[in-house]
Amino acid sequence: MAETAAIDVPSTSGNNTISDEKNNEQVERKQTVLETHGYAIGKTIGNGSYATVKIAESYRHKCQVAIKIISKFQAPSDYLMKFLPREIEVIKGLKHPNLIRFLQAIETTHRVYIIMEFAQNGNLLDTIRRDLYIDEKRSRKWFKQLVDAVDYCHTRGIVHRSNIKLSDFGFARGQVTKTDGTIVLSETFCGSYAYASPEILRGIPYQPQMSDIWSLGVVLYAMVYGRLPFDDKNYGQLLKQVQNHVKFPKDPKVSYACRSLIRRILVPQQSRIKMDTIKSDDWLLSDAPVVDEKSTHDRILDILPTETIAQKPQENNHEILMDRMVLIDKQLHRKK
Template sequence: MPSPVASVHQPSPPNAAAHSHGTQSAPEADKEKKLSVLESHGYFLGKTIGTGSYATVRVAHSERHEGSVAIKIVSKFSAPADYLKKFLPREIQVVKGLRHPNLIRFLQAIETTHRVYIVMEYAENGSLLDIIRKDQVIDESRARRWFRQLVDAVEYCHERGVVHRDIKCENLLMDAEWRIKLSDFGFARGHVRSKNGQPSLSETYCGSYAYASPEILRGIPYQPEYADVWSMGVVLFAMVYGRLPFDDSNYKELIKQVSNKVSFPKDPKISSTCKSLINKILAPLKSRIRISGIRGDAWYTFEPVPGII
């Protein structure tokens, strides 16, 4: 399912941003009736770029931002109660405090009786999944560049106590300069450190099976930062091989696969250093590499010598 392709300004609180029906003169009131809630905020809807069971994402022209934005439109009638009461407010709260070149920027939230509108940066070049489907595989040079951007984004979040918990190719969007933008913080959680500094465990088992760490699949309380790292390894594998490392069509088989060493396809031919890094990420929790280790890895730090292939 496509994710919001979405840029953060001074965010407005959800309720404060809602359409106001203050005291108006009759002509003003008549004019206001003719405008939709979004139009009254300067947003003019365009094509649909993503659909889900209770949310739609559409491109819109923004007068304020002088260009295109993406708007996630959540129906209060279709969305589950726990999503509206727990996950959606948490998503808005989390993204309001984040600003990084490799994160989709939150712009504004508007709430009405029937809907919640989340206005975001528009990433016009689609998702990483779209690119993999088109190109089949991503060469290691491009994969390295995009993986570094993903690491930057995730480390930035983790340093601020935010875990994403749904890192996957569909949620990695591309802006006009073909830079990675991590999006969709619908399962994100803040304040992951407890008061004594020890990691706070998650017990919400969210995200996609194919990208989920073994501890999530087994349903045990887990450290979400390390589950994010696992998902990043699945993304790296998907880029260089053009397919996912694990088959999520059978849950019991999936548990077996994630418990064993990664099986690498014969083609395409991938460098031993790249495979080594993937092995270090897609590893049991006790031996799984941390972000600091990834930053020091030989494949990650490799810089080709100009003029030498």
């Protein structure tokens, strides 16, 4: 569908006026296309290098919607040819109460418009900025919704990979399992560094579902502590951080059960718990958070080096185990 062009009025006032008229023409064309489909454009709520997100009123759906407007002139060609069609294909087929609902996609000569449900309550980051952190009761409720949404996507062969309702499937990937049931390793490395798993940061083939689970752990940590577990300002330092034990600040107070869940997620891929284990976790299924003192088990995990957790049982011979027990005993008595 071609865009409806506004009528130019000839001018003799110079190049600036001509430039202004062209800019106005672009705005008018954009509004005309959307108005033709029953949308009244509102304010801008987000900007990117080649996309803008605006609120709009939908006459057809009788509600507010969010419209992602992608410029074909500014977007990279691989995004337009590969990722954008995938994004539209993915979101069209997903229907879940915790996923942002797709309404319509419109393609014109110069732009692509993706119309989706508008999240009235803002995003998770807005809530954390306002409240500093999210108490465990709300975190449990929202994290459960997030887990359900990601699990729904995984069961349909979709991984999110970026980084409560999920939206922005720009780097989502379809068909992660072959027909014979084997897992397809991904070699496309995308997503925000702060939420990226160690295997993505190292640039090695990885299981996309397991990387999504890592990102879930980062989100849960951010909710209960109001900060990210890893600093992504320096890539080299970040790579070291994600390969060590995750560290927890003293405040705010978070229950051992919650910390334990985070700790079992933010570990190397071979030791990382799977979605079924997360869904059946005691903390996620319990009714109320219990803030407790640091347990002996907690302190042991602080003492042991990261590789011990990831080691296979056959690699832990008697001598290594005895050394670990002596180290643990000394450290625990020193801390009393």
